Amino acid sequence: MHHTTLKNCLEAFRLLDDYLSRELTPELEERLDEHLRICQECARRFGFERWLAEYIRDRLRQGRAPAHLRAWLNRMLGEGG
């Protein structure tokens, strides 16, 4: 099956959110990958966006519930579980 390539960078830009959310269809993902292989500027931009998203996620996922909240849950559900 033939996939038409993305015509230009603006077409690629429209895929940014789905790309970051990993919600592109396999066909669109392939077309975007193809564009990123030939367009250095888009590759740089999309690369930065994904890097930033992962950096933010890694930093924010370090947040932990306070110990007394965990203790409350254990009491509520019985220590022995």
Add this chain to the structure above:
Amino acid sequence: MPEADSSARARFKELAVPHLDALYRSALRMTRNEADAEDLVQDTLLRAFQFFHQFQSGSNFRAWVFKILSNTFINQYRRRSRQPETVSYDGGEDFYLYSQLVENRDSEWGDPEKLVLNKLQYEDILAAIDRLPDDYRIAVTLSDVEGFSYKEIAEIVGCPIGTVRSRLNRGRRLLQRALWGHLQEAA
């Protein structure tokens, strides 16, 4: 304790405990306040346990309990603590932060990634997210921090998938503007 009750508690505990950190993190982003976040998580878990008999074994417990978190926040906390929104959406542009970093690059600043790593503190990211309007902040938190899919977020917050996509798009753009503001202050 009756046998059925005891086994329900054990099953609930097994399912809920692994999500406690994520529930608290998300509650903290929703309420932007530690005391309210703890209350919100406690209310959520009490409610989830109360309605645990309605949870279908084998389905997605994480999405189910986050839906209760979201509903509890909207019904009890948002109403109570509603504040004027601090930002308005003016259209903005994609790749905003990247474009600013590249346009303002000089020998001291170096690569965009390096600059973010060196100048953007954990607190700056939290502050930038906390400035987003409720709906955008919740969509960005559920997607970009907790990794829920469009479909799961739509079910959790009770809106169409198209609305989730639009909130994420606007939320991410606003977030980049706020991050750029923090980077300029740090420069």
